[in-house]
Amino acid sequence: MKRAIVIEKVWKLLMYASIALVLFFVVSVVWSVFRRGLPVLSWEMVSSLPGGGFYIGKEGGFLNAIVGSLYIVGGATVLGLLVSIPVVFYLNVYLKPHSVLGSVARIAYDILFGIPSIVYGAFGFTIMIFFGLRTSLLGGIIVVTLLIIPIFIRSMDEVAKTIPQDIMEAGYSLGSTRLETIGVVVRQIAPAIATATLLGIGRAIGDAAGVMFTAGFSDSIPTSLTQQTxxxxxxxxxxxxxxxxxxxxxxYAAAVVLTAIVLVLSLSGRFIMNRFSRNKV
Amino acid sequence: MMKNNRLLKDRIAEQLMAVMTISSLLLVVAMAVGLYLKSVPILQEHSLWELLSEGEWRPMAGRFGFFPFLMGTLYVSLLALGIAIPISLLMAIYLTEYAHSAVKRYVFPLLDILAGLPSVIYGVWGMLVIVPWVSDVVAPSLRRDSSGYTVLATGVVLGVTVIPLLVSLFIEIFSNVGRESREAALSLGATRWQTTMDVVLRQTAPGVIAAVVLAASRTLGETIAVIMVCGNLAIVPSSLLDACYPIPALIANNYGEMLSLPLYESALMFAAFILFFVVLGFNLFSRLVLRKMNNR
Amino acid sequence: MSIAISIPQIFSAGVIHRVPWTVHIPFVVDRKFPRLEDTRLTTRNLNISIGNSHILKDVNVEIPQNKITCIIGPSGCGKTTLLRTFNRFVDSIEGVRIDGEVNLGKQDIVSAGAGEMSELRRNIGLVPQRPCPLPMSIYDNIAYGCRIHGVRGKRKLDLVVQHYLEAVGLWEEVKDRLHTPASKLSGGQQQRLCLARSLAVEPSYLLADESTSALDPISSRTVEDLFVKLKRDYSIVMVTHTLRQAQRIADYVIFMYLGEVIEQGDAKEVFGNPKHELTRKYLSGGIS
Known part of the structure; x- marks a missing residue:
């Protein structure tokens, strides 16, 4: 009998060790990036373009990258929401709860969510060649949109599934069509839309493999959709x-900026989620 | 008239949304077809077996052997899982079976951070911390010389990137085990740990396996973090302290040159196709299992 | 039958060993575990609060031996909490505070550490509300508890499994499929399996938390009858919502209301001649 208790103690110790290890990883990642990058980060870096050629330039900063990322992420987020909100609405309002299309669709989004971004990139690249497009801001936006649609749909659908039928029926009983319940649905899942958006932005801004193929790189800020960024x-x-x-x-300075953005995004995502569940009771 | 108008709108919206839903689904099919068509030229030139088992990679000489890359991917993924599974499993068990909610309040945001960090940041961390650790600490202690850009470094970085995914999947699976099942064992005098092993893990074994498969597919596709620490040498690694060259790194490193040679492009698209195909299979399997577990 | 009693007597050197009523063959593997000498289960000034709500208030009870004790009362009165205090399952609730004493013989249940708890729970078995087989075969369900407490050997375990499956009348039904998953059994069979599983570690007490509520009427009656027979060898404490069930099988009744024990005593007394106004009201359906 004593033996079982000792075994339990040992495993519990290992559990503490695993948590300590994960804590160490988190701290180590953030700390190492900040320690190397923060001293060299300056206002000039975030506010100016790289000077005198990209690889050899000793002056200047990475404003081109910040603005480029904002363009790509902004465009992809808007496009992504335009596609995913109607899809989530269709899955949860128009389709019957156990429809075949619904379950096939949900599995497909799960799978799309798991496809690595390098494959999105390679696929996007072949499509662009097919249509005679060159690497450009537009290409980047399209691939990142495809990449974040499954994230949007999955996390919104998760919440939309839990909308009580009564609420919908209250609408129907007043004579509204299914389309007209969209206001109700959107209000119900608003916090989910917010967290999904943050999650998607987080993933979109950090994605490198997808945009490497499709958006290219440039030292200047793009002025049209067809320029590289x-x-x-x-x-x-x-x-x-x-x-x-x-x-x-x-x-390293750019890494600090990127990490800071992502940290803010993921912490505010959790904050919204906590707020939401507290109000929901 | 008014009423008809509203119904008509409803109808049109339905059709429109159905089209959007179905076409977003077809993305999976489009990817498969598109990547396959692109890899047809190389498959006409060399047999599938030849491509996969050949060890020499000299695109300019028309030699396309994927074997080193397959092995690199395999070793790195296995090592990453070997690191991530025990840590994640222990952590998930602690959080579901032992921890107070106060502890969870502090640990979950940590996992969020880990899950949210972009892979390029993991790459930077790998270069700043793990690679020097391998070259300055691990290799000397084994009396070996190493640049640090090795299978070991890649495995560690990759392992850390999948920990949050594994932990959250495990927690979800374990929470589906009813309180009564646990109490059945506890009431016989089993310890928490015995209950976990004999009831929780036993009951959720298919889900745990599915979660591991899902994590495996994640390690297969990870690109930027891997490129930055793997060493990028097209050799079959023979030890943890050898460099390696996983498939995603191959694709990403050569996308610039590949347009110079049609067959080169086709070879890289073939690599993407393999990756897509394997990841698709892994994901389909594990999502179906997880779905079944969670619906029960 | 006569053999069945004489053989264990030889084995246990003169100590008279009570043999459950269904056993027709000599049973030589019982008494795998040391039996407690003093098995009185009592509480003294037991107070339990969760957060700011006071769930149990100054509960003083003594559970009589070899009887069926029913804890009755309207829902939310603390019946289940009291039951779950006996095997310390209340611990699983976050923010719970236990004051006062709960004793099994000389052992203090409230302050039991991990090692004592395991032994304690072996002595106080639980029959769950809903049938809940462990995720393993029928055989392993019964053998599991014994293995945990260090009983090894296939021959020995075979006998234990057969003995306790017989004790709950399940042996004939399942003897050909002992190694199939227990989850394949019907609800009523599963509940009897759970009962046999608890019995196999030789507890002194059986706690039953509405153990028949999830069963169909016939299975429920079977389990009820089992309880009545088992009280020869075990002391049974059950929580029940159905007053009729309590009236059918209880020997001793504890009536609780809003966390307090209002009245306790022999079933005949409490049901036939309740002393307290609240008890009378509850029995006549005035409180629910």
Whole structure:
């Protein structure tokens, strides 16, 4: 009998160790990036374009990457929401609870969610070649949109599924059509839309493999959809491989900015979720 | 008239949304077809078996052997899972079976952070922390020389990236075990740990396996973090301290050059197709199992 | 029958061993575990609160031996909490506070550590509300508890499994499929299996939390009859919502209301001649 207690103690110790290890990983990742990047981060870096050529330039910053990422993420988020909200609405209002299309669709989104972004990138690239498009802001936006649609749909659907039937029926009993209940549905899942959006933005802004193929890279801020554009993760990735210390510094500084953005996004996502569940009771 | 108008709108909206839903589904099919068509040229030139088992990669000489890349992917993924599974399992067990809700309040945001960090940041971390650790600590202690850009470094970085996914899947699965099942064992005098092993894990075994498969598919596709620490050498690694070159890294590293040679492009698209196909299979399997478990 | 009694007597060196009524063959593997000498289960000034709500208030009870004790009262009166205090399942509620004493013989249940708890729970078995087989075979369900407490050996366990399946009248029904998953059994069979599983670790007490509420009337009656027969060897404490069930099988009744024990005593007394106004009201359906 004593033996079972000892075994339990040992495993419990291992559990504490695993949590400590994960804590160490989190702290180590954030700490190492900030410690290397923060000293070299300056206002000039975030507010100016790289000067005198990308790989050799010793002056300038990565404004091109910040703006490029904002363009890509902004465009993809808007497009993504335009597609996913109607799909979620269709899945939950028009389709019957156990319809075949509904379950096939949900599995397909699960799978799309799991497809690595490098495959999205390669696929997007073939499509662009097929249509005669070159790597451009537009291409980047399209691929990132495809990448975040499954994230949007899955996390909104999760909440939409729990909308009580009574609420819908209250609408129907007043004579509204299914389309007219959209207001009710959107209000019910509003917090989910917010968290899904944050989640999607987080994933979109960090994606490098997808945009590498489709958006390319550039030292300037794009002025039209057909121009190539830089993005934060790629700016980190490319500049790190440069031999000059100054260029590498720029990469680490960009990494700090990227990490900070993602930290804010994920913490505010949890905050909204907590608020939401508290109000829901 | 008014009423008809509203019904008509409803109808049109329905059709429109159905089209959107179905076409977004077809993305899966489109990917499969598109990548397959792109890889047809190389498959006409070389047999599938030849491509997968050949060890030499010299695109300019028309030699396309994927074997080193397959092995690199395999080793790195196995190592990553070997690191991530025990940690995640223990953590998930602690959080579902032992922890007070106060502890969860602090641990969940940590997992959120880990899950949300972009892969390029993991890559930076790998270069700043793990690679030096391998070259300055691990290799000397084994009396080996190593740049640090190795299977070991890649496995560690990759393992850490899948921990949050595994933990959240495990927690979801374990929470589906009823309180009564646990109490059945506890009431006989079983300890918490015995209950966990004999009731919780036994009952959720299919789900645990599905979660692991899902995590495996995630490690197969991870790109940027891997490129930054794997060493990018097209060799079959023979130890943890050898460099490696997983498939996603191959695709991402060569996308610029590939347009120079039609067959080169086809070979890379073939690599993407393999990746897609394997990940699709893994995902389909595990999602079906998880769905069945969670609906029960 | 006469053999059945004489053989264990030889084995246990003169100590008279009570043999459950269904056993027709000599049963030589029982008494796998040391039996407690003092098995009185009592509470003294037991107070339980969860957060700010006071669930049990100054509960003083003594559970009589070898009887069926029914805890009755309207829902939310603390019946289940009291029952779950006996095997310390209240611990699983977050923010719970236990004051006062709960004793099994000389052992203090409230302060029991992990090691004592395991032994304690072996002595106080639980029959769950809904049938809940462990995710393993029928055989392993019965053998599980014994293995945990260190009983090894296939021959020994075979006998234990057969003995207790017979004790709940399940042996004939399942003897050909002992190694199939227990989840394949019907609800009533599962509940009897759970009962046999609890009995196999030789508890002194059986706690039953509305153990028949999830069963169909016939299965429910079977389990009820089993309880009545089992009281020869075990003391049974059950929580029930159906007053009729309590009236059918209870020997001793504890009536609770809003966390307090209002009245306790022999079933005949309490049902036939309730002393307290509230008890009278509850029995006549005035409180529910």
């Amino acid at each position: 830089a993005s934060l993760p790629l700016s980190v990735f490319f500049q790190l491989s440069a031999p000059q210390l100054e260029v590498q510094d720029r990469a």
